[in-house]
Amino acid sequence: MPQPNKKRGRRMGDKKRKHEDGDDDPEPPESSSKRQKSTNDDMNASHVQSMSLESAYPPMEKAFFGVLDDEEQEYFKRADDMLESNAFGDHDERSLFLANVYREADGKELKIAQSQSCSRLMERLIQFSTPSQLKTLFEKFGGNFIHLVTHRFASHCCEALFLRAAPVVSEELGSATPYDKPNGTTQIANGGPHALMESFYLTTLGELEGNVGYLLTDRYASHVLRVLLLVFSGEPINTASTKSLLQSKRKETNAVAGTDQATVQTLDKARSVPQSFSEALKKLIADSITGLDTEKLRALATHPNGNPTLQLLLRLELTHYGKSRGKDENSIIRTLLPDDPITADSGSAGFMSGLVYDPIGSHLAETIVQHAPGKTFKNLYSEFFRERMPTHARNEAAGYVVCRILERLGQDDLLDAHERLVPVVTELLQRGRTVVVRTLIERCTVRGIDTQAIAVQVDATWHGSDGFEVKKLLKFEEENALDVDPGQDNVVNGNTGNTTDPSFARSGEHFKAHFNVLAQSMLVVPGSLSALVLDSLITLDPQTLISMAKDSIVSRTLQAALTSRTASIIIIRKLIQHFYGHMGEMAVDKAASHVVDSMWEGTHGLAFIRERIAEELAENEAQLRESSCGRAVWKNWKMDLYKRRRADWIKQSKMKASNDGFQSFAELDTQQGQESVKKTPIQLARERNVKNKEANEKGRGRATNRRPAAPPTSIPAPAAKSTAST
Numbered sequence: 001m002p003q004p005n006k007k008r009g010r011r012m013g014d015k016k017r018k019h020e021d022g023d024d025d026p027e028p029p030e031s032s033s034k035r036q037k038s039t040n041d042d043m044n045a046s047h048v049q050s051m052s053l054e055s056a057y058p059p060m061e062k063a064f065f066g067v068l069d070d071e072e073q074e075y076f077k078r079a080d081d082m083l084e085s086n087a088f089g090d091h092d093e094r095s096l097f098l099a100n101v102y103r104e105a106d107g108k109e110l111k112i113a114q115s116q117s118c119s120r121l122m123e124r125l126i127q128f129s130t131p132s133q134l135k136t137l138f139e140k141f142g143g144n145f146i147h148l149v150t151h152r153f154a155s156h157c158c159e160a161l162f163l164r165a166a167p168v169v170s171e172e173l174g175s176a177t178p179y180d181k182p183n184g185t186t187q188i189a190n191g192g193p194h195a196l197m198e199s200f201y202l203t204t205l206g207e208l209e210g211n212v213g214y215l216l217t218d219r220y221a222s223h224v225l226r227v228l229l230l231v232f233s234g235e236p237i238n239t240a241s242t243k244s245l246l247q248s249k250r251k252e253t254n255a256v257a258g259t260d261q262a263t264v265q266t267l268d269k270a271r272s273v274p275q276s277f278s279e280a281l282k283k284l285i286a287d288s289i290t291g292l293d294t295e296k297l298r299a300l301a302t303h304p305n306g307n308p309t310l311q312l313l314l315r316l317e318l319t320h321y322g323k324s325r326g327k328d329e330n331s332i333i334r335t336l337l338p339d340d341p342i343t344a345d346s347g348s349a350g351f352m353s354g355l356v357y358d359p360i361g362s363h364l365a366e367t368i369v370q371h372a373p374g375k376t377f378k379n380l381y382s383e384f385f386r387e388r389m390p391t392h393a394r395n396e397a398a399g400y401v402v403c404r405i406l407e408r409l410g411q412d413d414l415l416d417a418h419e420r421l422v423p424v425v426t427e428l429l430q431r432g433r434t435v436v437v438r439t440l441i442e443r444c445t446v447r448g449i450d451t452q453a454i455a456v457q458v459d460a461t462w463h464g465s466d467g468f469e470v471k472k473l474l475k476f477e478e479e480n481a482l483d484v485d486p487g488q489d490n491v492v493n494g495n496t497g498n499t500t501d502p503s504f505a506r507s508g509e510h511f512k513a514h515f516n517v518l519a520q521s522m523l524v525v526p527g528s529l530s531a532l533v534l535d536s537l538i539t540l541d542p543q544t545l546i547s548m549a550k551d552s553i554v555s556r557t558l559q560a561a562l563t564s565r566t567a568s569i570i571i572i573r574k575l576i577q578h579f580y581g582h583m584g585e586m587a588v589d590k591a592a593s594h595v596v597d598s599m600w601e602g603t604h605g606l607a608f609i610r611e612r613i614a615e616e617l618a619e620n621e622a623q624l625r626e627s628s629c630g631r632a633v634w635k636n637w638k639m640d641l642y643k644r645r646r647a648d649w650i651k652q653s654k655m656k657a658s659n660d661g662f663q664s665f666a667e668l669d670t671q672q673g674q675e676s677v678k679k680t681p682i683q684l685a686r687e688r689n690v691k692n693k694e695a696n697e698k699g700r701g702r703a704t705n706r707r708p709a710a711p712p713t714s715i716p717a718p719a720a721k722s723t724a725s726t
Contacts, residue, residue, distance in 0.1 A: 063147035065110040073117060075104065080121040083128070098128055102136075109140040110148075119153035126160045131168045131197065137161055138200040145207045155220035159227050163267065166231045168197045170271045198274050201231065205280055212287040222305040226312050232281040233316050234273035245308045281320065285313055289332060297335050298351055302361045311367045323373040333372060342379050349384050362397040369404040377408065389417055390424045393436045403439040411447045418449055425457035432511060434518040445525050455528035470536035471544070473519055475512040476554050513553050520560040523567075530566040537561055538571060542578040549579070549592040558595050562602035572602050576609060583613055584620025587634075588627040597636050607654045614642050614649070 068076070079101050088094040102125070105112055112118045126137065141148055141158070148154040205228070208215065215221040226246050230237050237246070288309075289297060300306040314332045317325055326333050339346040352368075355361040369377065385392070385405055392398035409417060421428075421440055428436055437454070444451050462472040471477075522529040537545070537558075548554045562572065576599060579586065586592035596613075603610045617624065617639055624630030634640075642649040 062150070063144065065114055065144075068108065068111050068115055068118060072108065073115070076101075076112065076118045076121050080118070080124065083121070083124045094128065098125065098133075101125065102133060109137065110144060110154075113141075113148060113154035113157040114151055116153055119157055122157045123160045126157065126164050129164065131165075131171075134161065134165045134168065135195065135197065135200060138165075138204070142203065143207065145204050146211055149208075149215065149221040149224040150218050152220055155224050159224050162201075162224070162227045162231055163237065165197055165200070166237070166267065166271065169201070169231075169273065169277075170234075172196055172198070173272055173274055198276060201228075202276060202280060204228075205232075205284065209287065212284065213289075213291065216288060216300065216309050217303055217306045219305055222309050226309055229281065229284065229309075229312055229316060232273065232277045232284065233320060234271045234277070235316075236269050237267040239268070245312055278320075281316065285317055285332075286330075288313055289335065292335070294335055294338055297332070301336070301355060301364045302358050304360060307360050307364055311364055314364070314367055315371050318371040318373070326373040326376060333368065333376070336368075337376070342376075342383055344383055352380065352384055356392060356398040356401045357395055359397050362401055365401045366404045369401060369408065381405065381409075381413070386416075389420050393421060393424065393428055393433060394431060396433070399433050399436045402436055406436075406439050406443045409443070411449070414443055414447050415449055418444060418453075422453045422457060425454060426461045429458070429461045432514070434514045438518045438521045441521055441525060441529065450527075451525055452528050455532055458522075458529070459532055466539070468532050468536045470519070470533055470540070473515060473533070474548070474554050474557055475515050476548055476551060509553060516553050516557045519557045523557075523560045523564045526566045530564060533557075534561060534564070534567050534571050534575075538574045538578075540578070542582070545575075545578045546582055546586065546592070549586055549595045550589050552591045555591040555595050559598040562595070562598045569605055573606060573609060576602070576613075580612070580616070583616040584623050587617060587620070587624050588630040590629055593629040593633050596633050600637060607650075610653050611650065613637075614639065618643060 079097075082097065086094075088097065101121075105125075109122070112122050126134070129137070138161070141161070145158065149158050212225070215225045223246060227237075230242065230246075236242060292300070297310075300310050310332070317332055325331050328334060336351070337348040339348040342348045352365065355365045369380075372380070385402075389402060389405075393402045406414065406417060418440065421436070425437055425440075428434075437458075441451055441454060444454070458473075459468050462469045464472075519533055522533055524530070540548075545558070549558055561567065561575065567575075579595075579599075583596060587596050596617075599613060600610070603613070614637060617633065617637060620630075621634075621639070621643075624634050638649060638652070641652075
């Protein structure tokens with residue numbers, strides 16, 4: 001059947017642009033274009049979006065500042081190696097070396113920043129620089145920031161400079177500087193090494209003014225723009241959620257030993273910023289979306305470089321200026337979702353429907369769900385998400401949006417979502433959507449909702465002839481079972497044959513770790529969920545449990561089981577008994593040694609089991625001391641104290657076990673040596689009762705002796721005789 005003629009706008013446009021620019025790069029082979037034939041609709045949609053963004057942000061001209069000669073490159077390369085190795089005697093020697101490098105680099109800063117081989121030196125110099133040296137770099141880069149932030153190598157130098165100088169702003173703000181005027185206002189110098197760092201940031205922002213929209217989608221400048229946004233806002237920079245917005249997974253770390261840890265820790269928490277930064281942040285957010293209507297801003301939502309920046313802009317707008325900012329017609333969230341109220345047939349609902357399934361756009365949908373005003377979120381949930389929760393949970397990208405929704409729902413709405421998601425828990429686990437099930441369990445535990453129905457579905461997913469099969473939950477396969485089809489004997493809801501578990505077909509330690517994290521979250525919940533895992537673990541044979549302990553991922557689940565507060569003493573005792581006779585072997589293993597360490601905390605209330613484990617470790621002392629893992633176990637179990645002063649170790653063990661009723665083996669041996677016949681508990685109780693009575697009687701006697709009768713103060717008069725008796 002003949003195919004309709006379609007314009008390949010993006011490819012033809014790129015080809016035309018290459019001919020105009022004189023680019024001699026060859027066209028990609030035809031086989032690469034045939035691979036994209038099934039996604040023509042997506043390509044056309046993305047082409048329309050890219051064309052709208054290109055019309056809004058025209059490309060900029062690139063600046064070139066020259067190259068270093070061979071002698072200069074050799075010098076700076078040797079300086080980079082010395083900074084990387086940090087082979088300096090003391091701080092003064094390193095400071096002298098940095099001053100010499102700065103003197104040699106004077107006038108060549110722009111060349112070094114754009115050099116592929118020497119830009120790393122500039123990044124390391126910035127990490128060791130003093131505030132005055134940082135201000136000098138700001139002056140050297142001044143007037144060219146718009147070209148540096150869009151360069152492949154110089155953008156990393158600008159990013160390092162902005163991050164390193166951020167704590168200096170807070171330090172200058174909190175200290176009494178010589179630039180304070182008598183009336184209390186702060187004087188900001190126009191330049192020089194003695195000016196406030198605040199002025200350099202504001203000058204840099206002035207250079208970027210008018211080009212912020214273009215920087216949003218630039219491959220390199222978008223990362224620098226996010227750093228500037230966080231610096232102006234004063235929010236933590238080194239947090240896990242923020243790092244995912246600032247850098248890609250492929251970014252190389254350029255950390256250097258010997259850097260100031262106080263500066264690094266400052267970026268881990270919120271910083272105080274001047275009032276001018278708050279105003280600059282407000283202006284930067286406004287300039288970012290200037291000239292963007294709803295259509296162009298929605299195109300930015302699925303852009304690989306623009307989406308993380310848009311997430312940060314939306315979050316800062318709603319957190320720094322209040323949820324009331326969402327009522328403003330010019331705000332980002334109202335531009336993205338202009339319909340009020342949002343209905344199922346509105347354009348905003350259609351936009352969210354495509355956003356949650358997009359691998360890039362779903363991150364923005366998560367941000368909208370997390371930070372949207374309460375009225376907007378309730379409208380979105382009731383009109384769009386509520387009926388589609390099971391459908392969204394099945395999708396890999398939309399499942400994370402469902403997790404953010406569950407985290408924000410109240411008890412009544414969460415109970416309704418629980419009733420909708422429970423019937424599809426088995427399907428979610430088979431598809432590997434563990435994050436949705438785990439979030440549902442955690443939120444139900446926080447809100448006090450019964451998780452019995454979830455436990456029934458989890459049990460039905462991996463229920464075998466011997467009950468719940470925890471090995472399938474943990475994705476653990478023994479070496480002798482690797483050649484067996486794991487999905488052959490899978491049973492789901494009692495059906496066999498055509499029903500297979502597709503999760504077994506997916507390989508990778510990352511996939512396996514997700515299921516183990518799910519099991520660990522189940523162990524925290526008291527009731528049926530934790531009982532599923534614990535009861536199944538104690539039924540396994542010792543060899544299987546030892547193999548699981550030596551697995552780097554499954555061993556974490558065993559540690560959680562041994563230290564779980566939902567596990568009874570009987571369960572912990574039965575589980576530890578499987579490892580008797582193998583403590584020495586486990587203590588020298590990299591993964592199993594952590595399981596042995598967790599047994600110390602797990603034997604809370606079982607002092608006699610602690611001593612038995614210590615006895616077995618003492619028997620393997622030579623083997624443990626030869627291994628680094630074994631030495632760590634020896635130290636954590638305080639085995640030196642056990643061998644030298646065993647009575648003190650037993651006393652400490654009892655105190656930490658919080659169980660003085662249990663007797664150690666040494667005490668039992670002493671008692672058996674003194675008495676030929678062991679007394680029954682009733683006899684011991686009678687003896688304690690007699691001793692208590694004797695102690696009470698002695699106490700009364702001492703109290704009587706301490707309190708003698710007071711002597712009479714006067715002689716009583718004789719009683720008068722009765723008249724009748726006389």
